[in-house]
Amino acid sequence: MKRIKLTVAYDGTHYAGYQVQPNGNTIQAEVEAVLARMHSRAVKVVASGRTDARVHARGQILHFDTHLSMPVDRFVKALNAMLPDDILVQAAEEVDASFHARYGAKRKEYRYFFRGDADPFRRHHAVTVTYTLDHERMRQALRLLVGTHDFTSFSVTKAEVEDRVRTIYEAELVEAGDEMYFRFVGSGFLYNQVRIMVGTLLEVGRGKYEPADVSRMLASKDRRSAGITAPPHGLYLWNVNYEKVD
Structure with missing residues (x-):
């Protein structure tokens, strides 16, 4: 075997x-x-x-x-x-027989793609955002998500796990031609965490929240304090790394 x-x-x-x-x-x-x-x-x-x-x-x-x-x-x-x-x-x-795809993972990378103009060929693979976004505001908010935090506010209310502390090592907004994407690298992610973070960041970008509000959301540990859950079709599990994190 x-x-x-x-x-x-x-x-x-x-x-x-x-x-x-x-x-x-x-x-x-x-x-x-x-x-x-x-x-x-x-x-x-x-x-x-x-x-x-x-x-x-x-x-x-x-x-x-x-x-x-x-x-x-x-x-x-x-x-x-x-x-x-x-x-x-x-x-x-x-x-090796000790390898485990789930429990051995040290870092996961997710990317969330969105675009300003509708494209029928990308309608299932990137979310169309029809409103104007302030990229600098979103980048300021992104920086507040980096680090080790309790992400209760950015997960579903009835989560399968009690421990909602996770570490995000990297978070950035990348402009790629006609599209943009958020990139998150973390120790692991809670159910719907990336989509809730993205929904919140987009609302920061359109002016509904201030970038500093992200810190308040984290501290509140209350799902109701954060933004919407972004649609699923912009999200990609991009990479899984099994090497030890320094």
Whole structure:
């Protein structure tokens, strides 16, 4: 038996999220169905984390155990030959049995894309913002999110975890041609945390909040104090890093 680590990209537009659920097709269900065909039995896949309906990934990490003796690089071709076109296995490697896609992750990077002009070819992959944004105000607010904080105000009220302290190592606003994106690198993120931070930052940019209000929101530990939850389709799980953080 050996453990295989996969790096996977997917377009989440037509999926009910990553994790298997009773109603709606999911990324996990598609991958596990293909592996079951290859192994002639059920194969459990573990991910670095769940993504919601319509959320995308550029660098989702999965792992599974296999008894197949085929070379590791053959898994990439075999899986891609049977997976839908909106799911792509980018790389496969054999890892130690102690590797765990979820619990071993040290840093995750998310990016949230938005644009000022509507584009029918990007409507499922970047959010159109119709109002004027002050980029400097948003950058000032971003700086206040960096560091170790209790992010209760930026998570759903009924979260699955009690400990809502997380560390954000990097946060920036990047202008990329016709689009812009927020980039967050952190130790981990609470359910809907990135989307709530983005919704709040956009409201700072349009003048509803002052940049300094972000500090007040963090201190309040009250979801009602922060801004809206941004739509899911602008969000991408960009990268997962397993190296120790200095």
